[in-house]
Amino acid sequence: MAKVYLINTNKNNNPDCEDEMLQNQKCSAYYTPWKYYIDTIEANDVVFLYSSGEGIIARGLATGIVEVNDYEGNENEEHYMNLNRFELLNSPLPAREVTAIIREIAGDDFDIQWNQTMILLAEHFGRKVWQQITRYCIH
Known part of the structure; x- marks a missing residue:
């Protein structure tokens, strides 16, 4: 059964992160321990x-394939995963x-404690x- 995640785009810390996630159709997290949360996401979540x-x-x-990038000049500090069937909402929920x-x-x-990097939701939610x-939200 697929899991469901809410992932914060990190806009408050670095607005470029959100833009990059949207442009590249991916979810990301940065630095320890948060970057390792991406590693727990599986295909079709x-x-x-x-x-x-x-x-x-x-x-x-989710594709289920974890990728790694340098972030802010620091080696391997971004973990990300590309997203299939990616859709940008016309209006936020x-x-x-x-x-x-x-x-x-x-x-x-x-x-929900919204100030987290990644939140796991029950599948029916x-x-x-x-x-x-x-x-x-999609037209």
């Missing part, structure tokens, strides 16, 4: 790219809406978020 202050801005399916979608299933006590994006 669902990836939502999350931009701080905006919400989910893109989605795709804000964090509060993602939380509301999941609370419809999980109840009002459910919350991810399916509902995917459906919401398909209905309202």
